[in-house]
Amino acid sequence: MSVAFLLTALVVVVTPGTGAVYTLAVGLSHGRRASVVAALGCTLGVVPHLVATITGLAALLHTNAVAYEVVKYLGVGYLLYMAWATLRDKEALTVEKEAEPWSAAHVIASAVLTNLLNPKLTMFFVAFLPQFVPADESGSLGVMLQLSAVFMALTFGVFAAYGMCAAAMRNRVLARPRVMLGIRRVFAASFVALSARLAVA
Template sequence: MSIAFLLTALIVVATPGTGVVYTLAAGLSRGRRASVVAAFGCTLGIVPHLLATVTGAAALLHASATAFQILKYAGVAYLLYTAWATLRDKDALGVESGTMPVSAGRTIVRGVLINLLNPKLTMFFFAFLPQFVDPGEPRALPRMLALGGVFMLVTFVVFAVYGVLAASVRRRITSRSQVMTWLRRGFAGSFMALGAKLLTADR
């Protein structure tokens, strides 16, 4: 395992994106446990992209403009839906007090969908992992899987740290309605901006 790989993975994961925004929102709205569950869901969403890369499906996605566009538009639609749902639900970032909490399963599914419907992740793995694997290496496939596993671990740890930090200040923030209104708008705007960025992405 090279230091270059770990540093690159850390930079890529720590850069704010859809997963980070979702995990922060979970931490602010439902606390530490929810943020860790959200981080786990986002990490699970990486698995199909990793498998697509190591099985060669990424090459097909890279070659097929239609396949890429279909997945891209599905991702954009989901991000816009998430933005709309965040704006609509005024209790989305409220501290729960006697209300029915969002289930862990639902939190995980949302996290999986956020990363699953992001074709750039497959493109990233397709371009990223081979740089750290010798094409002539007899165990190239297991090595790529191992590197992907490390990337997923880094993703989970970084996202969980983001979420736990957000959860640590949630009561001070969520007790102020005006702050919560702007935070809700900010998260919704972030999802819309990320959707617009994905919409303009090419292969």
């Protein structure tokens, strides 16, 4: 396996994006278990991009400007919704010892949707991944699946680490409503900034 692929994939995963911000928010508000579930959900959100690449849908998005813009602005809209929901719904980012935990299905569904509407992943699989897959060879599909599995493993590991670090900070922000208000605003601003970056990409 190419060292260049590993390094570039790691940079792509480590760079803060929608999935990382979502996992941090879940870890801070609902603890370690939920943060790991969120990391798993974000990892599963990679699968549709992989399937689209294999079936050629990603190439269509890459060459069809209208289709790509539709997906991109759906992502922008969802990020803006996440920012609005974070500010509006105090339960979305609340640290309470007696708070009712989110179900795993709820966390995973939100995480998958967050990464599903992320064109950055589609571009990664269309523009970057094929460079490391031998063309016109019988084993090309296997190599693509192998590299994708590595990318997903990196995604899960890094995001889980982000979430665990955020969860470790929970006790320090307990009974500090002003701190939580500030954190909620930071997350909302992060979603807005990510939506703006996606819109002009």
